[in-house]
Amino acid sequence: MELTVQRTESVEGTVKAPPSKSYSHRAFILASLANGRSVVRDALYSEDTLASLEACRALGAEFERKSDGDCLIHGFGCSPSTPEDVLDVKNSGTTLRIMTSVSALAPGFTVFTGDDSLRQRPMQDLLDSLQNLGVNAHSTKNDGKAPLIVEGGFKGGKTSIPGNVSSQFISSLLIAAPYAENPVDINVKGDFISKPYVDMTTDVMKKFGVNLDYDRKNNSFHVEPQTYKSRDYTIEGDYSSASYIIGAAAALKSNVKIKNLFKDSKQGDKQILDIVKEMGAEVNFKKDEVVIRGHGKLNGVEVNLENAPDLLPTVAALGAIAEGVTTIKNVAHARFKETDRIHTCALELSKIGVNVKEKEDGLIIKGGANGGIVKSHGDHRLVMALSLVGLKVGNLRIENASVYDVSFPKFPEGMKELGCKINQV
Structure with a gap:
């Protein structure tokens, strides 16, 4: 199964974060x-x-x-x-x-x-x-x-x-x-x-x-x-899975509320909120929910993902559509996930025009993404992260995309609820 992702100008609405x-x-x-x-x-x-x-x-x-x-x-x-x-x-x-x-x-x-x-x-x-x-x-x-x-x-x-x-x-x-x-x-x-x-x-x-x-x-x-x-x-909401919703809201013009995300959560991937805020999105907590407002523009950042290696694909994708340089460091252990995520992120982003340099412990990304065809390498997080690039630049096709079932079985449906133009083929 493939996912096709088209350029999406804005997203809006309320969704519940997938369970952790x-x-x-x-x-x-x-x-x-x-x-x-x-x-x-x-x-x-x-x-x-x-x-x-x-x-x-x-x-x-x-x-x-x-x-x-x-x-x-x-x-x-x-x-x-x-x-x-x-x-x-x-x-x-x-x-x-x-x-x-x-x-x-x-x-x-x-x-x-x-x-x-x-x-x-x-x-x-x-x-x-x-x-x-x-x-x-x-x-x-x-x-x-x-x-x-x-x-x-x-x-x-x-x-x-x-x-x-x-x-x-x-x-x-x-x-x-x-x-x-x-x-x-x-x-x-x-x-x-x-x-x-x-x-x-x-x-x-x-x-x-x-x-x-x-x-x-x-x-x-x-x-x-x-x-x-x-x-x-x-079970509380999952910041890892919610990072794709958060990423889409940050990258596009948006007003998105995500329920079941706790401010005092012990999840390391809660760091995604700090990252998108630094990249230019507005982030506000309301008890057990978070509101993201995006302005359609992101800036490159330097990010230490030592304690949140699962965020590597998300941040790499956001860096690919941001202005300036995004540097991801201290995440060499991401090479031992479902794939060598440092390498597969660099490989697939380079296919769609991104200037990306692979380091032993991370990536240096200089934006410039275009549409095209990319592969999942059987990695659920790579599929969902790459879709964020498609929402911004359009005309992106992700091959062998059904592996999102590993962690977020209703990923396409959840994104489409907010207005994302994602379709299964």
Whole structure:
């Protein structure tokens, strides 16, 4: 399926932000680790989050999707079952990484695989860290990537993990740690990138009844053995997915209200509001909603995306239609996402006339975008970000665009509600 995007002069209206993918993953998994029934309200059902639900079901959780978006989950508590078959988590890196540690709580062996892209994502640092905690986990090809085999048995103890590859490794260890046989101490070595994602993890853990200690000075965590408790939990709006709505409103003449975005959110991608404000848009918060007013013109900026790597495609697209130079830095870890996002953004933007220079840790972009044909590379965020360029310059066709289902299943419909000229072909 392709998306065709035409020049759009203005957008206006009120939309509700899609539910947070990151919070949905975590709530589904923690509800499964709790005894009894939990209700996860306003949950996101996308390809990625469904991969987490199915992995939890394979380990013994039961769930029921309600028509209003709620999800009833009967957890397996501290006693997950051995899966009947190999777990195919498709393209979901969050599922693979978090469930690798969780599966060590199940007896026997659990085997994980995924699609071609997922099988290229680094896992060795997590496997090494788990070994220190008494978990026998290996890559089947001994290359530090999926497929993985995890043997049941989580003794606990002390371990360390590099902080500069993926915050998901740290979240994975923390989520499984309460059910280890002994207390768990985790030291984060070096730079601690994307820390807001770990803050989200510890926030949801506390909501499900688990407390931990964090030593900010030494970047270390301590988790005592304890039990997750079932609860009623509501998912907040997703700043990552909303960044495309925010980006469109900033780039065009607009008056757009986005509901279910919280000012005190722990999501690192909340940074998009500061970015578009610096680029020239007006941003105003009203309780749990944000109002964006765009004037049809953006200015280039310098942006540090160390704590918000998923914003790279959005900011790159906005830089491609802004006046002046946009510099994106400190986001080398974006090379280990669904694609090497630094490279794929540079490649596709260069196809449509953008003067873009690829750096090891980011991009330097000098606007100048035109219409044309671009590819998604199977990356949901690249599809949605590139559409922003089309809204400004017109006549843009995005090939293999259906992958937006991974995180924002109703993306075209949500954008068209505001007047965006986006069509599926």
